[in-house]
Amino acid sequence: xxxxxxxxxxxxxxxxxxxxxxxxxxxxxxxxxxxxxxxxxxxxxxxxxxxxxxxxxxxxxxxxxxxxxxxxxxxxxxxxxxxxxxxxxxxxxxxxxxxxxxxxxxxxxxxxxxxxxxxxxxxxxxxxxxxxxxxxxxxxxxxxxxxxxxxxxxxxxxxxxxxxxxxxxxxxxxxxxxxxxxxxxxxxxxxxxxxxxxxxxxxxxxxxxxxxxxxxxxxxxxxxxxxxxxxxxxxxxxxxxxxxxxxxxxxxxxxxxxxxxxxxxxxxxxxxxxxxxxxxxxx
Amino acid sequence: xxxxxxxxxxxxxxxxxxxxxxxxxxxxxxxxxxxxxxxxxxxxxxxxxxxxxxxxxxxxxxxxxxxxxxxxxxxxxxxxxxxxxxxxxxxxxxxxxxxxxxxxxxxxxxxxxxxxxxxxxxxxxxxxxxxxxxxxxxxxxxxxxxxxxxxxxxxxxxxxxxxxxxxxxxxxxxxxxxxxxxxxxxxxxxxxxxxxxxxxxxxxxxxxxxxxxxxxxxxxxxxxxxxxxxxxxxxxxxxxxxxxxxxxxxxxxxxxxxxxxxxxxxxxxxxxxxxxxxxxxxxxxxxxxxxxxxxxxxxxxxxxxxxxxxxxxxxxxxxxxxxxxxxxxxxxxxxxxxxxxxxxxxxxxxxxxxxxxxxxxxxxxxxxxxxxxxxxxxxxxxxxxxxxxxxxxxxxxxxxxxxxxxxxxxxxxxxxxxxxxxxxxxxxxxxxxxxxxxxxxxxxxxxxxxxxxxxxxxxxxxxxxxxxxxxxxxxxxxxxxxxxxxxxxxxxxxxxxxxxxxxxxxxxxxxxxxxxxxxxxxxxxxxxxxxxxxxxxxxxxxxxxxxxxxxxxxxxxxxxxxxxxxxxxxxxxxxxxxxxxxxxxxx
Numbered sequence: 001x002x003x004x005x006x007x008x009x010x011x012x013x014x015x016x017x018x019x020x021x022x023x024x025x026x027x028x029x030x031x032x033x034x035x036x037x038x039x040x041x042x043x044x045x046x047x048x049x050x051x052x053x054x055x056x057x058x059x060x061x062x063x064x065x066x067x068x069x070x071x072x073x074x075x076x077x078x079x080x081x082x083x084x085x086x087x088x089x090x091x092x093x094x095x096x097x098x099x100x101x102x103x104x105x106x107x108x109x110x111x112x113x114x115x116x117x118x119x120x121x122x123x124x125x126x127x128x129x130x131x132x133x134x135x136x137x138x139x140x141x142x143x144x145x146x147x148x149x150x151x152x153x154x155x156x157x158x159x160x161x162x163x164x165x166x167x168x169x170x171x172x173x174x175x176x177x178x179x180x181x182x183x184x185x186x187x188x189x190x191x192x193x194x195x196x197x198x199x200x201x202x203x204x205x206x207x208x209x210x211x212x213x214x215x216x217x218x219x220x221x222x223x224x225x226x227x228x229x230x231x232x233x234x235x236x237x238x239x240x241x242x243x244x245x246x247x248x249x250x251x252x253x254x255x256x257x258x259x260x261x262x263x264x265x266x267x268x269x270x271x272x273x274x275x276x277x278x279x280x281x282x283x
Numbered sequence: 284x285x286x287x288x289x290x291x292x293x294x295x296x297x298x299x300x301x302x303x304x305x306x307x308x309x310x311x312x313x314x315x316x317x318x319x320x321x322x323x324x325x326x327x328x329x330x331x332x333x334x335x336x337x338x339x340x341x342x343x344x345x346x347x348x349x350x351x352x353x354x355x356x357x358x359x360x361x362x363x364x365x366x367x368x369x370x371x372x373x374x375x376x377x378x379x380x381x382x383x384x385x386x387x388x389x390x391x392x393x394x395x396x397x398x399x400x401x402x403x404x405x406x407x408x409x410x411x412x413x414x415x416x417x418x419x420x421x422x423x424x425x426x427x428x429x430x431x432x433x434x435x436x437x438x439x440x441x442x443x444x445x446x447x448x449x450x451x452x453x454x455x456x457x458x459x460x461x462x463x464x465x466x467x468x469x470x471x472x473x474x475x476x477x478x479x480x481x482x483x484x485x486x487x488x489x490x491x492x493x494x495x496x497x498x499x500x501x502x503x504x505x506x507x508x509x510x511x512x513x514x515x516x517x518x519x520x521x522x523x524x525x526x527x528x529x530x531x532x533x534x535x536x537x538x539x540x541x542x543x544x545x546x547x548x549x550x551x552x553x554x555x556x557x558x559x560x561x562x563x564x565x566x567x568x569x570x571x572x573x574x575x576x577x578x579x580x581x582x583x584x585x586x587x588x589x590x591x592x593x594x595x596x597x598x599x600x601x602x603x604x605x606x607x608x609x610x611x612x613x614x615x616x617x618x619x620x621x622x623x624x625x626x627x628x629x630x631x632x633x634x635x636x637x638x639x640x641x642x643x644x645x646x647x648x649x650x651x652x653x654x655x656x657x658x659x660x661x662x663x664x665x666x667x668x669x670x671x672x673x674x675x676x677x678x679x680x681x682x683x684x685x686x687x688x689x690x691x692x693x694x695x696x697x698x699x700x701x702x703x704x705x706x707x708x709x710x711x712x713x714x715x716x717x718x719x720x721x722x723x724x725x726x727x728x729x730x731x732x733x734x735x736x737x738x739x740x741x742x743x744x745x746x747x748x749x750x751x752x753x754x755x756x757x758x759x760x761x762x763x764x765x766x767x768x769x770x771x772x773x774x775x776x777x778x779x780x781x782x783x784x785x786x787x788x789x790x791x792x793x794x795x796x797x798x799x800x801x802x803x804x805x806x807x808x809x810x811x812x813x814x815x816x817x818x819x820x821x822x823x824x825x826x827x828x829x830x831x832x833x834x835x836x837x838x839x840x841x842x843x844x845x846x847x848x849x850x851x852x853x854x855x856x857x858x859x860x861x862x863x864x865x866x867x868x869x870x
Contacts, residue, residue: 011649011650011651014651014656014728015649015651017732018651018656018659021735021736022663025663025739029743032743032747037747038747038748038750038751038773038774038777039747039750039751040683040750040752041751041765050679051679051680051682051683054677054679054680055674055683058673058674058677059674061673062670062671062673062674065670066666066670069637069641069666070663070666070667072641073641073644073659073662073663073666076641076644076645076647077644077649077659080580080644080645080646080647080649081649081651082648082649082650083648085648086581086648086847086854087580087581087582087646087647087648087846087847087854088645088646088647088847089582089583089846089847089848089849090582090583090585090642090646091583091586091587092583092585092586092587092588092589092639093585093586093642096638096642097586097589097635097639100634100638101631104630104631104634104635105628108627108628108630108634108673109624109627109628111627111673111677112623112624112626112627112676112677113624115623115678115679115680116623116678116679117679118679119619119620119623119677119678119679122616122682123616124616140533140534160529160537160539163537164537164539167537173535175532175535175537176530176532176537177532210531211436211440211532211533211534211538212434212436212533213434213435213437213546215611215686217686217752217754219683219751219752219765222682222683223682223683224611224682224683224686225611225613226611226612226613228546228547228612228613229436229527229528229530229546230528230529230530230544231528231547231613233613246764246765248754248763249754250685250686250687250754252359252429252430252434252756253437254356254359254437254442255354255355255356255359255428255442255444255758256355257359257757257758258355258757258758258759258760258762258763259763261763
């Protein structure tokens with residue numbers, strides 16, 4: 001049998017250090033989550049407010065569990081340090097197992113079910129028929145936005161065959177992501193490097209990519225959606241506060257991922273109409 | 284189950300340096316080989332992350348190896364290889380193939396694994412995969428830049444950097460899959476077939492249960508990754524289009540070699556593997572935590588049966604949650620809802636384990652060895668890291684948090700710290716058995732405190748970065764204004780704090796390395812059972828002879844955690860203590 005050092009004094013020092021460490025760590029963490037020195041920027045959509053309240057709900061529940069677990073650990077470490085008394089022989093307690101299993105199921109699954117209503121608003125409900133539609137196209141390493149113009153219809157892009165044929169005829173810059181100028185619907189389409197939307201009006205995005213997977217992300221909208229090549233992914237929202245907000249790519253897309261940004265601008269109706277006129281003029 | 288042990292075919296002890304230490308079929312040598320591979324890899328992985336942290340806050344510095352200031356593609360290559368090497372070469376090797384190989388046979392009373400030659404092959408195949416991976420740094424264009432997740436089409440279309448490296452990465456990973464499948468087969472067969480008489484399933488140490496469930500996960504998951512790698516390789520070199528749609532234009536060039544594929548298909552295949560993979564990384568650590576907590580509380584594991592069910596539950600549910608990595612991917616939002624409920628459910632067995640760890644400590648008589656400190660730290664870290672998962676498991680809350688530093692905080696606390704603490708606990712616990720010598724406990728304790736404080740300083744602030752919207756995998760913090768990098772304000776200051784904490788914490792790991800080497804070389808001689816532990820490895824010499832039990836077949840009479848049994852003079856009953864010996868020890 002090996003010898004083990006009976007070190008009660010030593011075990012009090014270590015135990016106290018560990019418990020105090022855990023307590024200090026818990027207090028600092030709770031303080032920071034209350035003080036919020038770095039936090040979400042204010043939300044500018046109603047669904048964003050719902051997401052914020054679900055985040056808050058989750059924070060309270062996980063916060064209580066976090067504090068209970070860390071302080072519980074701190075307590076058992078200190079209370080049951082080696083004090084020259086035998087340990088209690090216990091193989092467990094089936095009643096407790098059942099109780100805390102059921103409690104955890106109710107808490108976790110309940111929280112999860114509660115979260116679904118905000119998700120449903122974003123993705124289960126379709127966009128309204130009259131929504132302003134904006135095509136969002138990501139590429140390495142910039143965003144472009146297309147508006148359908150006064151006719152309300154998006155024109156066709158060139159097909160791959162058309163583009164290849166144009167290249168054969170000498171135009172080396174032809175690609176299938178350019179407007180087909182023979183399509184009358186395309187004549188009034190407006191392509192812009194920044195995205196503007198009118199305030200308090202539902203907008204529907206058609207999110208696409210030219211090359212690799214990117215991700216459309218505006219913090220204040222609380223919305224994010226991958227832009228997947230080969231897919232057109234729809235997302236709708238209503239912005240409720242005017243202002244300029246940063247739009248950044250949130251899916252690794254190559255060496256320029258860090259600089260693939262743009263501006264998301266929310267304007268009142270008058271300013272938005274003017275902005276559309278200005279953009280149309282400069283096409 | 285077996286009424287007599289199926290004894291492993293034991294070959295004579297090998298002679299000569301090559302057969303003893305290089306191409307050995309002895310599971311103990313192979314376990315140490317895996318461990319040393321992981322040790323090398325973790326220092327390589329940490330070196331990559333040091334360069335990443337330096338570049339993020341001091342991008343103007345001229346760095347050696349980078350030819351001056353680091354370029355964005357070099358940063359992305361660093362993060363790709365950091366993730367790949369840490370997840371595969373550290374977290375999938377040391378806990379399972381390292382300690383599992385060494386101690387599974389001994390803890391079940393066997394002389395070796397069921398297939399010793401396949402065991403040797405699985406190590407050298409893993410070694411080959413590491414060589415191929417590391418070679419990616421040295422080929423033209425350097426290491427790949429698509430992240431350890433290699434999302435397509437980025438990992439298929441030529442980027443002008445990391446192209447040859449990406450091909451080597453895929454090949455290296457496929458080789459790793461083959462090695463892992465071999466290992467998983469070996470573990471399962473050994474566990475099913477070679478248990479000593481009296482060692483029923485419900486008398487297995489929780490370490491063995493963890494290695495067993497992990498091996499089943501590995502067997503079922505790595506095949507999918509292997510298939511995915513083959514398809515990815517074909518897309519890259521053979522003109523197929525499993526993962527690339529048509530109509531792509533990359534920097535003005537029409538991509539005509541591909542059409543008809545789906546980028547989401549790669550994500551489904553990768554994450555179907557990827558989620559069980561993270562449980563492969565953590566389950567052995569949970570087994571070690573239970574084992575060490577029990578041993579140094581001198582108390583049985585609280586709720587042993589519940590712990591076994593929880594391990595199995597985590598393993599089973601782990602195959603049904605992969606879509607939570609894909610809520611924002613363009614996958615059906617209805618599927619997202621289903622994955623979300625499954626993911627919240629998997630929190631339940633994890634919570635049960637935490638309650639039972641606390642229950643094990645309750646009423647105990649705690650000895651604060653270094654191994655115990657790391658096991659206690661594991662519990663704290665698992666709670667913290669696990670709870671942030673509850674946010675990400677809800678698709679609506681995931682909307683603002685996906686692909687931000689909140690995710691980086693979550694998986695680092697769970698994998699890059701808790702699982703690592705499992706490895707540290709196992710090292711300090713089993714070092715005397717493996718090498719016949721002790722590591723220095725004082726240095727070990729300093730290592731523990733610096734690391735425990737350090738990792739919380741590194742990863743807790745990342746939660747706030749993510750909440751504030753800081754995206755992941757950004758090579759440069761100066762382009763997007765809200766990151767504060769251009770003016771060194773706001774979130775940038777948090778990044779700075781994290782970098783300093785990382786430098787200190789990583790430096791502290793040198794203490795561990797020095798202690799490890801010094802222990803092997805000059806450590807105090809260790810007896811057979813320095814910790815007064817109960818399981819079978821503590822009944823054989825330190826280190827054990829080639830065939831572990833010197834020709835005898837042990838018989839097991841007790842469960843694995845009979846500590847402080849009332850009425851006994853000794854506060855532990857070894858699993859193979861005969862009933863007569865138990866009676867003689869009554870007070």
